[in-house]
Amino acid sequence: MSESSGPRGTAVPSKRLSRLWHLGRATGDLAAGIGVKGLVDLARSRNSDQPARIQLSPDRTRRFTDRLARMRGAVMKMGQLMSMDGSDVFTAETAEIMSALRDSAEPMPMSQLVQVLEGEYGHDWNRRFKRFEFTPIAAASIGQVHRAETQDGRHLALKIQFPGVRESIDSDIDNLAFLGRSLGMAPKGVDIAPFLDEARRQLHREADYAAEAEALERYRTLIGDDPDLVIPSVHQDLTTHNILAMDFAEGVSIDRLSGPDYRRAERDHAAESLMRLTLRELFEFGLVQTDPNFGNYLYDASSGRITLLDFGATKPVSPELVERFRNLARSTIDGDREGMRAACVAIGYVGEDDPREHVDTMLDLLQMAAEPLRHPGQYDFATSDLFERVYRNGRAMFHSGVFSTAPAPETLFLHRKFMGSFMLSRRLRARVNLAEMAETFI
The missing domain is CATH 3.30.200 (Phosphorylase Kinase; domain 1)
Known part of the structure; x- marks a missing residue:
């Protein structure tokens, strides 16, 4: 046996009121760090073409992340998602500190x-x-x-x-819903309850290690x-x-490849391997590991192979939904607007009777998001501003309240995987020939 001194940690808070108190303190730290001007800028940015950037002092950022790290559970999952590509919302210094949430719970x-x-x-x-x-x-x-x-x-x-984490999932989701309603985070006209229920089910699956x-x-x-x-x-x-x-398994977190110790060829190959895996999961396996946390991929420089970890968030996708996404991808690549519209109606992105101008807005956004799939040859994620363009246009549409329908809640986790794969390629500044890759699956 190794030495038994072990880590000095803190117990996981398990009662709903206790976790709400901790979450409130974390939110208060974040709000105090942003300041009145920052909160005003964030509010204005919801109706602006330019996203506000959150500036936090290192001390405020560490207090925020430390509190989430002490809570663990669903609340920390939220923080991990915020940290995945924080450079687009937070300053570089803040994003670097928040990245600790990916693998450093207390x-x-x-x-x-x-x-x-x-x-x-x-x-x-x-x-x-x-x-x-x-x-x-x-x-x-x-x-x-x-x-x-x-x-x-x-x-x-x-x-x-x-x-206590398994028992705290329901209270965490309820607390996040409460804060989301209180802070006006939900888009107009969209009932987020089904999505929160799906998140609740997903987290309960993640907490069952036998499953x-x-x-x-x-x-x-x-x-x-x-x-x-x-x-x-x-x-x-x-x-x-x-x-x-x-x-x-030996290895380092995949995002470490963005550092100076690794060659461009290694970054490109790693991103290509995981992009191909994302397509295989949906279109070949019908089984998707929906947690794209960078820490779930370990790179072994000695072999050049990637070890995949954490399958608690693995989710089967029905053949019907797979075919709908295949139709959408094929139509988008081909520039077939009517085919795209039919696929969007089938998935639930738009309603059958939504006004044409609203539908066109959605189709424009999807065509923009599919830019890497339509780009001939290698797509250079290092020089692309696609994330900013999709973020800016998607946020405006998300909060507009013009749509009469919403997709099935399980699509939330597919979007999470797609976005995570894109963010990883961006983080690695990789070049990937997605157009050629997609021909095999779509």
Whole structure:
């Protein structure tokens, strides 16, 4: 066994009022850091063509991220999504600090860690291991990861769930809905309740590690012997609803490739591999890992391969919805506006009787977003301002309240994956031939 001093963490707050208090404090830190002028600028930007940029001092940013990191759970998931490409909303300094949310939740106290291990493996849990590192190698929104070696020599990563996180999901979603309504974050005319319910279901799936183990094994079968991607094996004898035992994988978070230690060819190849995977997930597998957190991809420079982690957010997509997205993609690439409209009606982006000018606004936005799919040869994400253009036009449309319908809630997580893949290519400043790649699947 490794030394038992372990990390000094804080217990996860589990009561709804307690979590609402922490969330309110985090929101207060954010608002205080932005200041009155910043809040006014943000309000004005909702009706402007120019997005406001949030400027926070390093101290305010750390207070905000530290509080979310202490809460863990669904609230931290929100913060992670905000941090994925924060450079477009936050200043560079603020975005850099917020990026810590991707893999630096505060660990649980030793007493809680031992409580989980005893509850899942029994009081003699330590007899199963030749070596167990009490200091976690990673801590995220739902659990933390420990390195261990079994008595029979297997080198494992054990993902151990924070106590109380599963029970706090419903209260977190309710609190986020409350704050969203209070701050006027919901677009006019759109009922966000179905989307929050879908988020609630998704987070409950993510908190069931036995279900994640099944999803991981299914995904390994679909990937097969891929030369660029690696899926860890599950060790069922040590996997429970609260602990997931997997092969230990070497590597660094994929966004580290944006640094000076890696070559352009490595960045391009990594982005190409994960973009192709995104297309395969939807159009070939009908099974999508919907959490594009950069920390879920580990790059091993020695082999050039990417290890895929965290399959709690894996979601099947119905063949009918897959075909609707295929029709939309094909029509968009071909410039077939009527085909695009029919696909948008089928998905729920527009209503059958929506005014033509409103429909045209949606079609224009989709054609803009599909620019990498229509670009001949390699699309250079490093020089593209596509994100800003889509963000500016999409936000104006989102808040306009002119549409009579909304897509099925499960599309929310598909959008999350598409956006995450785009953000990663942008972060890596990669060049990807998406047009050629799409021909295989669309």
